[in-house]
Amino acid sequence: MxxxxxxxxxxxxxxxxxxxxxxxxxxxxxxxxxxxxVGESREAELMREDLFFKPVLAKGAQIVRxxxxxxxxxxxxxxxxxxxxxxxxxxxxxxxxxxxxxxTAAGAELQRxxxxxxQRHKKELEDLRLAMQExxxxxxxxxxxxxxxxxxxxxxxxxxxxxxxxxxxxxxxxERAEFARRMTELREAYEREQERATAAYQQQxxxxxxxxxxxxxxxxxxxxxxxxxxxxxxxxQRRGDMADIFVMILKGIVTVAVAVATGGLVIPQLPFN
Numbered sequence: 001m002x003x004x005x006x007x008x009x010x011x012x013x014x015x016x017x018x019x020x021x022x023x024x025x026x027x028x029x030x031x032x033x034x035x036x037x038v039g040e041s042r043e044a045e046l047m048r049e050d051l052f053f054k055p056v057l058a059k060g061a062q063i064v065r066x067x068x069x070x071x072x073x074x075x076x077x078x079x080x081x082x083x084x085x086x087x088x089x090x091x092x093x094x095x096x097x098x099x100x101x102x103x104t105a106a107g108a109e110l111q112r113x114x115x116x117x118x119q120r121h122k123k124e125l126e127d128l129r130l131a132m133q134e135x136x137x138x139x140x141x142x143x144x145x146x147x148x149x150x151x152x153x154x155x156x157x158x159x160x161x162x163x164x165x166x167x168x169x170x171x172x173x174x175e176r177a178e179f180a181r182r183m184t185e186l187r188e189a190y191e192r193e194q195e196r197a198t199a200a201y202q203q204q205x206x207x208x209x210x211x212x213x214x215x216x217x218x219x220x221x222x223x224x225x226x227x228x229x230x231x232x233x234x235x236x237q238r239r240g241d242m243a244d245i246f247v248m249i250l251k252g253i254v255t256v257a258v259a260v261a262t263g264g265l266v267i268p269q270l271p272f273n
Contacts, residue, residue, distance in 0.1 A: 006051055006052070007113065009052065009053075010109060011106055011109055011110070013055070013056060014089070014090075014104075014105040014106040014108075014109045015088055015089065015090050015106045016088055016089055017088060017089025017090075017092070017105070018059060018089075019086065019089070020086045020087070020088055020089060021056050021059035021060060021061050022059055022060030022061065022083075022086075023060075023061075023080070023083045023084075023085075023086050024056060024061035024062075025061065025062050025063075025064060025076060025079045025080065026053060026056070026057075026061060026062070026063040026064070027063075027064055027065075027066050027076055028043060028063065028064070028065050028066065029065075029066045029067075029068070031065060031067060032067075032068075043063070047063065062079055064076055064079065089104075089105060089106075090104050090105070090106050093105065117161045118158060118161045118162060121154055121157050121158040121161065122158065124154050125151060125154050125155065125158065128147050128150055128151045128154065129151070131143075131147050201233060204233055205230060205233055205234075208226050208229060208230050208233075209230070211223075211226055212226055212227070
């Protein structure tokens with residue numbers, strides 16, 4: 001993992017919060033592109049390094065390998081289904097605590113990085129200014145022109161960093177409105193699907209119960225089968241509810257929260273650096 005990937009992973013931890021890390025599943029892929037020994041060596045390095053996956057794994061996160069088969073996909077989803085749903089830290093901060101994006105842990109981390117960039121550029125500009133003064137004193141026109149060009153480039157970079165910091169706050173309202181809109185759409189779609197599925201199940205259950213009525217001509221053996229079918233329907237309904245909730249969370253809340261805060265978080269692929 002390079003510097004950018006490491007910073008993104010730090011941001012990911014800030015988004016989730018320490019309490020939610022136990023629900024995190026780190027998925028590695030592209031195992032067919034390198035030898036097993038190389039892949040396992042890189043995986044082990046990331047798992048034992050404090051800068052990489054070790055702190056997350058220590059909080060209960062799991063790391064699994066995806067070999068591009070249906071079985072591995074089902075296994076990965078199975079890890080999520082076994083977990084109790086938890087709110088992300090950034091969700092609690094924004095929704096429950098009423099914080100602005102810049103006041104959240106993720107926002108503060110982003111601000112810290114922007115401030116660090118600005119400070120580096122300012123120091124580079126100051127060093128260039130001193131070098132230009134020395135070039136003027138030495139009457140070195142060529143060096144002065146080169147330094148002036150570099151100074152303008154750094155000034156533009158500094159302006160861009162400062163503009164990014166300003167946009168962090170101004171863009172938040174737009175992103176929050178989009179977040180709310182998508183959550184409303186997801187909730188309404190989920191409620192419609194639940195109503196449809198519930199009505200279908202209730203109809204099936206009612207039809208089976210009618211066949212169990214005392215005045216029906218259903219035999220005892222058939223009644224036993226109907227009772228089994230009723231139990232199976234109720235189990236399927238409960239499983240369907242949990243699967244729908246999981247899909248809504250997986251596709252909606254987590255994805256939108258991460259996208260809002262980061263503009264698209266990039267998690268490095270394994271086993272490549």
